[in-house]
Amino acid sequence: MKNSDINNNIPLKFIDLFAGLGGFHLALERFGCECVFASEINSDLRQLYERNYGMPCAGDITEIDIKKDIPAHDILCAGFPCQPFSKAGMQGGFDDEQGRGNLFYRIMDILCEHTPEYVFLENVPNLKSHDGGNTYKVIAEQLNTLYDIADDIISPHHFGIPQHRTRIYIVGRLKSLGGLQDFHFPSHEGKTDSNIESILIPEDEDYMSIRPATRRHIAVWQHFLNILSENNVSIPTFPIWAMEFGATYDYKGRAPYFQTRKQLEGKRGNFGQPIRGNSKDDYLLCLPIYAQDNPCKRRSDQDHKFSFPDWKIQYIAQNRKFYQEHQDILQDWIQEIQQPGFENSHQKLEWNCGHEEHPNMSTKIIQFRASGIRVKLPTYSPALVLNTTQIPIIPWIATPKGEHGRYMTRREAAKLQCMENLREIPDTIAKAFRAFGNAVNVEVVRRIADNLIPEDRR
Structure with a gap:
């Protein structure tokens, strides 16, 4: 499929990289988009993804043949690993000794090979200030070779969801197709009321007791x-x-x-x-x-x-x-x-x-x-x-x-990430919170996508 041959009757196709629990998948499928490829390095989450979405999920993205194994797509989604840039981690950035920081370059390889119309990324807000701003400067320069990009730092609580979780969202559209002309991030300037009671499930018997x-x-x-x-x-x-x-x-x-x-x-x-x-x-x-x-x-x-x-x-x-x-x-x-x-x-x-x-x-x-x-x-x-x-x-x-x-509880954590509709979540509290802690928030992604994807492309 060539980007120049846009057919408004064909659902937009997307790939879900570093997929985790599939936050991008849950958000974009609401717009009629079709996931054609997913990748997740954690074997438990990979199997869970396959059961939840009824499609195969590949493993380590660095071992995938991006030309042969990744099909043509319109949107690349990636909540790429945040540990190299997080304040909670060692902040190694692109020099992270485990190679996680270099995974952004793997994203760039895929973008250069397939040139999807849109790119949609998520990371910790510290990405913007890491290494005096140099890390983000490199990312922006790389993306700008193909895409017109915009970024914003947003938290679910901006939209009345009772979780304070600021993340940077980066979106882009091919310059060759006009870039981000009329795009704007959803407004989150005003104060919104939220209450933790809205996600609590008092009858839930699957909980960890207080010692x-x-x-x-x-x-x-x-x-x-x-x-x-x-x-x-x-x-x-x-x-x-x-x-x-x-x-x-x-x-x-x-x-x-x-x-x-x-x-x-x-x-x-x-x-x-x-x-x-x-x-x-x-x-x-x-x-x-x-x-x-x-x-x-x-x-x-x-x-x-x-x-x-x-x-x-x-x-x-x-x-x-x-x-x-x-x-x-x-x-x-x-x-x-x-x-x-x-x-x-x-x-x-x-x-x-x-x-x-x-x-x-x-x-x-x-x-x-x-x-x-x-x-x-x-x-x-x-x-x-x-x-x-x-x-x-x-x-x-x-x-x-x-x-x-x-x-x-696990179910309450799922509601905080707007993933309560998942058919299956990790079966222990430790695995569930690790997965939800790494996940993208479905509602935040949905609101951004609502402004990014034109109505006639849904």
């Missing part, structure tokens, strides 16, 4: 909030790092890792405990875990490579000041958070709910993250992630089995 230790940790932080409320103290707007309460080690200038043993002697570390030991190694282990490491590992700024980053210095200063002002009401509470079994990340709290006279964690969405326990209003879910330890907790929901509170 007793997790409930205990939530209760300890609720006690902290109660103490502040009873004493008319506002909840800090910065992340609360309880390990800094009572600490006196030097954190400005050279980080402790680069300080001498003599500089560390006589100071106090984690929860104000004296720094003791027989070596500098012992001394460092007395500090909060985030203060023990070598900041050079992650610092590209050579002028300040021996010091903590500014944000860490600021948080330490804010927490120490807060404790100095309120240590009389917090001294007994500190014993609670030092109980055995309290993981380091659970000794941090991020309250994202603004002012409340009587703050209550049981009416909020709670997420246990590496950066701390994050508490959010029940408006929308955080972005779905690949790790089961970070699945959002819904504390207020009553389960059919009599428990009060549970983790978000």
